Amino acid sequence: MKTLSDFLDMGGYAGYIWPSYVLTFLVVVLNVVWARRLLARSREEARRRLAMRSGGGAAGTGGAGGTAAPTQAGEAT
């Protein structure tokens, strides 16, 4: 039965194996995070655009976060 330190040592190849696994793990996680952030941003923008269009002359921005320029609220699209 291997001990934890044996496991971490990976028969001497630790310096190659662990960076590889860490990098792969990071790439996987970053892809997930990046994709979800993109989706959230797209939804946010879409909500803001809808609110501006339906808000019309009113100054309401509807969506949370982000600031719409005051001039845009008056535009009829």
Add this chain to the structure above:
Amino acid sequence: MSDPIAHTGDAVAGPDLNERGTPRPHTKAGTSIWAAAGLTLARDLRLAFRKRGQLVQPLVFFAIVTTLFPLAISPELSRLRDVAPGVLWVAALLSSQLALEFLFRDDAQDGTLEQAALSGQSLSGLLFAKTGAHWLLTGLPLALMAPLAGLSLGVPVASVPGIVASVAVGSVALSLIGSMGAAITLGVKRSGALLSLLTLPLAMPVLIFGARATELAIKGESYGPPLELLGALAVLGITLAPLATAAAVRVNLE
């Protein structure tokens, strides 16, 4: 009522003029793709020769780049001879890139490219002719200049035919790959860097085999196999590249 245009005077009816003296419209069957391609080639060559200064730019660039290496590495001919294949090929690759940006740009701007696309002639054939002009103006002169640069890097005189052959054949593939890149980046302003990013990866096999052929020629060994592979790449390019180039031009003209 007499036709005002009928005052042709000396004009005689014939293949170009009808009885009333007006020009006959050329039917589509009248101009074959070979004739159209030939006309395009001749036109491009003629236009290029009007700007002689621009013609020599790639060659001057090639000369300068090959001069940089002895200055940067070492003036020792024995060391230069070892790196000569790589130096020659990188310089040739970069030099042929220079002229690519303008391969289609002038024609795109003045509407000639659009006319070519609408002409009913095969667009890939016409663009192949333009690429051929590019090779005649850039690749072939580079192939002839390369031995001179090589000699300055200490290669033996006996290797000159091999150098000319490898650069001449390889530059055909380079021109074709470059024409694809130029067509794809037509819609991008200041496309120099992007053009290189797209073209150089696809040009890497040409570089690999070309440098290998040149290296064997310099060593005095048989350079047939890599040269044949270069030829295969050139043939592959001739068959496929014009299709991709035409597709890219059509997208950019939409």
Add this chain to the structure above:
Amino acid sequence: MSWTWFHRLGSPPYIYNLAARLTPWFAWPAALLMLGGLYDGLVLSPPDYQQGDGFRMMYVHVPTAYLSVMIYTTMAICAAVGLIWRIKVAHAVAASCAPIGASITLCALVTGSLWGAPMWGTYWEWDPRLTSELILLFLYLGYMGLRSATEDVQRADRISAVLAIVGVVNVPIIHFSVVWWNSLHQGSTLLRADGPAIATSMLIPLLMMLLGFTLFFVAVLLVRLRGEILSRERSASWIREAVTP
């Protein structure tokens, strides 16, 4: 034969909702398979008689390398479909594939380099397989660069589709490079005529990782695709329902 299912696939709202529903079905199995394969590969399976524990690099390098090529092929096929039949959703899929593919290719190159260092004594070698994999990375970057440099979305779609299709010629080169040349990289282990040349105890975790990574790609693709579709459909009426929580 009814083609409605095919036409529905071309409809952005349908795909948006379908992607939302399908994502968990890919994400959770992916996570389970990857964790399971990781445990099996790192802890359970015995060391290789030749490479010792060093062979365990295989469990990340092979999936990422395979994925890098598979993603490009997917991207090129969708780009071609979008170009030929003018289907916007296909272009959106291709656009979503590219960043995933680029990061995975980088991962494949680095893990391969780290595997090569102890095994072949070198971090890098300009042999055909490694070079063509590097070219693949440049193709991804070129595709993304071309997209961002082109202002009109429709033109960006179509011109990058041409580029993606041209670059497909690299895919068979990557695959067959170890057959055609005396490459430093080893030959095919799994896709062979007489079955895989690998011990079962190593094969099982490898297959788990391969499948897990593939499902991971599809899950991430589905999420990206939804974001991509939303950003393209500026004024469509279905958006109101989709984004109001």
